Amino acid sequence: MKTLDVEAVQAFVLVADLKSFTRAAEAMDTTQSAVSLKIKRLEQGLGRRLIERTPRLVRLSAEGGAFLEPARALVAAHRDAIAAFTLERRRLVVGISHHIVGAELPMLLRRVSGQEPGLVMEMRVSTSRDVLDAFERGALDAAVVLRHDNRRQDGEMVIEEPFGWMAAPDFEHRPGEPLRLATQAEPCSVRTMAISALDDAGIAWTEAFVGGGISTIGAAVSAGLAVAALGRRVAPPGTIDLGPRLGLPPLPARDIVLYSGVFDRQARGALRTLAAAIRSTAAA
Known part of the structure; x- marks a missing residue:
């Protein structure tokens, strides 16, 4: 009976999820x-090629795809076994700007969860300004925000x-009419950035849709209602x-900057995994 190196299996799962040896x-x-x-030795032990790697692409082989879910289960069982001795669960409160995460938020959470037993x-998702204010008040353990100004020059630059x-390919804008915008409600630094750029260029605009986060703004954009200033990584x-x-x-x-007060x-x-997961979405 073969004995698997759990750390090597964890490395395989991270490479599969993050699609990158560097991010893993x-x-x-x-x-x-x-x-x-680690993965080479895992493949040798199993006698199977799990990952196909090229200079621009990392993907699972057919055998790697078949192994992925059992590998997840093994890593989870190992995590739960270690957590059995944890008397108190540690809560990590992280604030993140809604302009940083879109539809991939569940994927980010899955990639982060389970990496640290007992955690x-x-x-909490809000504007960069509100997240940073909460972090500075001590209400958050960490903050992931867009850097819009020189308020703080510390922190870890994530990406x-x-x-x-961003707009639907069939979005129609009639010459002479104001540009229809989908924006976040004030105060929002991305909204300010967008309308300042239009005003400086002398381009008339009107708010056609005001949303409560990237998901609602993205829905308006996908429906062809308006154009929105969005990060290309999180655009629908x-x-x-x-x-x-x-x-x-x-x-x-x-x-995108990570501020942390935990040691x-x-x-x-967990924060290393979150930062790596955010970076991995840029190459998706």
Whole structure:
């Protein structure tokens, strides 16, 4: 009977989920070469090729796909066995800007959950300004926000977020009419960024839809009701950047920054996985 290295199996699951050896290494706080070696030894032990890797793509082989769910179950059982000795569960409260997560939020949570036994993550989604205010008041353990100004220059830069004028491909804008916008309600730094760019370019606009988060704004955009300033990474599938076609001013990119006030191993491990998971969505 073969005995599997649980850490190697965990590395395999992370590579499968994050679609990257680099991101899996970040989540495990190790090197890419160490992750590659673990998976190579796992494949040798199983006598199966689990992952097909090219310079631009990481994907599961047919045998890797068959192994993925049993591998998840093994990692979860190992986590639960360790958690049996945990007397008190640790709660990690993380605030995140709604402009950073879209429809992939459940996927991010799944990738983070289960990595650290005994840890419960509570996630609060709001504007970058509100999240950062809550973090500075001590109401949050960590904050993941868009950096819009020089208010703080510390924190870990997770990834640069490019923005575009996202809309459905069949969105119609009649010349001479104000540009129909879908925006977040005030105060919202992305809304301010968008309307400032239009005002500076002398382009008339009107709010056709005011949403309560990326999911509602994305729905309006997908329905062809309006154009929205959105990060390309979280824009609804099928939408495109109509800025060049409509002659709209380019939007600046914004850094996604992680601020943390935690130092224990469990919490830091979960935040590493969250940062790696956010980075992985940029290549999806």
